[in-house]
Amino acid sequence: MHINELPTPTLWADVDALEFNIAEMARRLPGKRLRPHVKAHKTTELAKLQRDAGHLGFTCATPKELVGLAEAGLGEDLLLANETVDENRLRAMANSDARVTVAVDSIATIDAAARSGISECVIDVRVGFRCGCEVEEAGALAEHASKSNISVRGVMGYEGHAMGVVDVNDRRNLVEAAMLRLLEAHEIVGGDLITGGGTGTHAINTWVNEIQAGSYVLMDTAYTEQQDQPFKQGLFLQSTVVSVAPNFVVCDAGLKSQGMDHGNPTWHEGEVLFCSDEHTNLVPTSSLKVGDRVSLVPAHIDPTMAKHQVLHLVRGNEVIDAWKIDLRHW
Amino acid sequence: MHINELPTPTLWADVDALEFNIAEMARRLPGKRLRPHVKAHKTTELAKLQRDAGHLGFTCATPKELVGLAEAGLGEDLLLANETVDENRLRAMANSDARVTVAVDSIATIDAAARSGISECVIDVRVGFRCGCEVEEAGALAEHASKSNISVRGVMGYEGHAMGVVDVNDRRNLVEAAMLRLLEAHEIVGGDLITGGGTGTHAINTWVNEIQAGSYVLMDTAYTEQQDQPFKQGLFLQSTVVSVAPNFVVCDAGLKSQGMDHGNPTWHEGEVLFCSDEHTNLVPTSSLKVGDRVSLVPAHIDPTMAKHQVLHLVRGNEVIDAWKIDLRHW
Numbered sequence: 170m171h172i173n174e175l176p177t178p179t180l181w182a183d184v185d186a187l188e189f190n191i192a193e194m195a196r197r198l199p200g201k202r203l204r205p206h207v208k209a210h211k212t213t214e215l216a217k218l219q220r221d222a223g224h225l226g227f228t229c230a231t232p233k234e235l236v237g238l239a240e241a242g243l244g245e246d247l248l249l250a251n252e253t254v255d256e257n258r259l260r261a262m263a264n265s266d267a268r269v270t271v272a273v274d275s276i277a278t279i280d281a282a283a284r285s286g287i288s289e290c291v292i293d294v295r296v297g298f299r300c301g302c303e304v305e306e307a308g309a310l311a312e313h314a315s316k317s318n319i320s321v322r323g324v325m326g327y328e329g330h331a332m333g334v335v336d337v338n339d340r341r342n343l344v345e346a347a348m349l350r351l352l353e354a355h356e357i358v359g360g361d362l363i364t365g366g367g368t369g370t371h372a373i374n375t376w377v378n379e380i381q382a383g384s385y386v387l388m389d390t391a392y393t394e395q396q397d398q399p400f401k402q403g404l405f406l407q408s409t410v411v412s413v414a415p416n417f418v419v420c421d422a423g424l425k426s427q428g429m430d431h432g433n434p435t436w437h438e439g440e441v442l443f444c445s446d447e448h449t450n451l452v453p454t455s456s457l458k459v460g461d462r463v464s465l466v467p468a469h470i471d472p473t474m475a476k477h478q479v480l481h482l483v484r485g486n487e488v489i490d491a492w493k494i495d496l497r498h499w
Numbered sequence: 500m501h502i503n504e505l506p507t508p509t510l511w512a513d514v515d516a517l518e519f520n521i522a523e524m525a526r527r528l529p530g531k532r533l534r535p536h537v538k539a540h541k542t543t544e545l546a547k548l549q550r551d552a553g554h555l556g557f558t559c560a561t562p563k564e565l566v567g568l569a570e571a572g573l574g575e576d577l578l579l580a581n582e583t584v585d586e587n588r589l590r591a592m593a594n595s596d597a598r599v600t601v602a603v604d605s606i607a608t609i610d611a612a613a614r615s616g617i618s619e620c621v622i623d624v625r626v627g628f629r630c631g632c633e634v635e636e637a638g639a640l641a642e643h644a645s646k647s648n649i650s651v652r653g654v655m656g657y658e659g660h661a662m663g664v665v666d667v668n669d670r671r672n673l674v675e676a677a678m679l680r681l682l683e684a685h686e687i688v689g690g691d692l693i694t695g696g697g698t699g700t701h702a703i704n705t706w707v708n709e710i711q712a713g714s715y716v717l718m719d720t721a722y723t724e725q726q727d728q729p730f731k732q733g734l735f736l737q738s739t740v741v742s743v744a745p746n747f748v749v750c751d752a753g754l755k756s757q758g759m760d761h762g763n764p765t766w767h768e769g770e771v772l773f774c775s776d777e778h779t780n781l782v783p784t785s786s787l788k789v790g791d792r793v794s795l796v797p798a799h800i801d802p803t804m805a806k807h808q809v810l811h812l813v814r815g816n817e818v819i820d821a822w823k824i825d826l827r828h829w
Binding site: 176177178179208230231251252253254255257258274275277278295298299300301303329409411412413414415419421424425426428429430443444445446447448450458459460471472475476477478498499 | 506507508509538560561581582583584585587588604605607608625628629630631633659739741742743744745749751754755756758759760773774775776777778780788789790801802805806807808828829
């Protein structure tokens with residue numbers, strides 16, 4: 170099927186870019202040096218390509234992602250890099266076939282995990298502005314976990330505040346300050362895992378021993394401003410021009426079809442004016458008519474993927490496959 | 500079930516508010532004066548309450564919404580208030596049991612509708628910054644539709660640029676200017692329908708003969724700033740505190756669980772700092788611990804509803820029902 174036959178709005182991935190990105194990251198961070206984060210793409214079939222590239226462990230943001238990977242046979246070493254006290258969901262993870270490790274940062278999260286049959290954890294240390302315990306609490310939490318029959322595999326710290334910083338030196342300074350705190354906690358807690366990082370810091374975070382990158386496969390426009398990113402834009406939002414005004418055209422990919430938290434999408438063939446619920450208004454550099462196709466680049470892939478049921482795989486102009494975005498919702 | 504037993508993040512509607520809003524709007528715009536827009540809630544069960552309140556016609560933004568309403572027996576008079584040239588979807592609408600009217604604003608959209616067996620349309624006139632033809636084109640398009648065996652029921656114009664304006668006089672001036680253009684087109688085109696408007700302009704748009712409001716049922720924080728809105732906040736995003744820091748708490752309702760195009764959610768019990776993919780950081784006015792529940796008010800209901808599978812119905816603290824948000828996707 171030609172890409173222009175797809176009903177719109179719909180997502181498509183450039184297979185060449187996707188394969189390049191996976192291979193390039195596997196070259197930079199082979200095997201266990203990368204624990205791919207599936208929250209960015211929420212697609213089991215894509216995780217399989219990452220597994221085939223040599224990464225056997227995965228990072229998840231939700232129990233649903235983790236259980237989904239386990240059911241797909243990708244459960245060799247799954248980390249829920251997030252806190253939960255939902256015991257039904259913790260039990261579902263514990264009862265899966267996977268090796269399951271959860272992030273904990275409080276007595277409450279450890280107790281919920283213990284009651285649900287979870288047997289391994291990492292101590293999540295706050296090195297930025299999200300979850301995590303203070304460095305000073307890490308030792309006592311590790312002790313509480315051990316007493317609760319949960320093995321402590323190490324520490325985790327996510328430097329989310331550094332991830333999108335464009336200047337590489339500024340970014341490195343933020344990462345270093347964050348990671349020194351993480352290593353301080355690791356000195357107390359011990360364990361094999363020092364886990365953190367993401368696409369934005371994958372090349373400069375040399376303090377952790379595994380990187381939790383996910384966006385690199387499909388890429389965000391935010392990251393493409395970073396000079397040290399080798400990855401190619403892989404995700405596009407296909408739309409159809411449905412209305413033509415004297416000064417702009419309107420396509421059928423609005424804000425319900427893409428994440429808006431990083432702002433408007435970009436477009437290679439003109440200017441993006443604004444998005445409304447069902448539409449995006451564009452000023453094309455060359456004349457467009459009703460029915461013409463327009464591919465936008467969503468500003469943030471994670472929430473964009475989470476809005477769609479299907480990711481189409483495109484090589485050239487040919488749709489060669491369609492993958493279910495099967496790890497969505499909660 | 501108590502509301503605090505719901506797995507999070509999840510949406511819930513305050514049934515008292517929802518019933519009040521539906522009744523109040525039916526009092527203000529009874530029967531055919533309102534053609535409820537389902538794009539805001541995408542929920543057939545909710546549309547049935549609107550039907551029970553006396554509104555037999557509905558407005559849709561997508562063919563999927565329209566076909567879904569038709570299948571649910573709500574097809575007495577359905578308007579696709581949007582342009583499409585997707586002939587498969589147009590045919591699916593034409594083949595439904597519903598009375599189907601589509602918006603057209605170009606020769607291409609009329610021809611696609613004609614080829615697909617659509618038999619009624621409204622001429623969509625650009626009175627704002629989205630779809631619609633120029634006033635001067637309306638007559639020729641109506642003629643082309645008639646020649647293509649599509650009856651022209653009248654005109655449509657959506658004054659989206661006025662919808663969120665807080666000051667009622669500013670808003671009225673914008674609506675008046677837009678609607679005078681619409682009436683100019685109606686003088687040429689004729690027909691029974693002069694359709695447009697929304698929740699933000701429902702009380703001041705006296706030029707149309709039916710209002711396409713949808714948000715009033717669940718309400719947006721944007722509209723609650725408008726002094727002339729009688730409607731109550733009906734939609735909430737239930738979340739769980741998963742991490743507690745010295746200066747803030749982190750709950751599990753992030754930007755994947757709510758529309759971000761109108762900005763951060765609001766919260767009645769403290770300050771919202773920021774949203775990340777899976778989390779929202781909050782500064783509570785009184786101390787919160789891990790496991791406590793927090794209900795946020797999403798800034799924009801339309802894209803928020805589109806992200807969830809289920810809407811829980813809550814009276815007091817009791818979950819009395821769960822409705823599938825069944826008109827999502829495309």
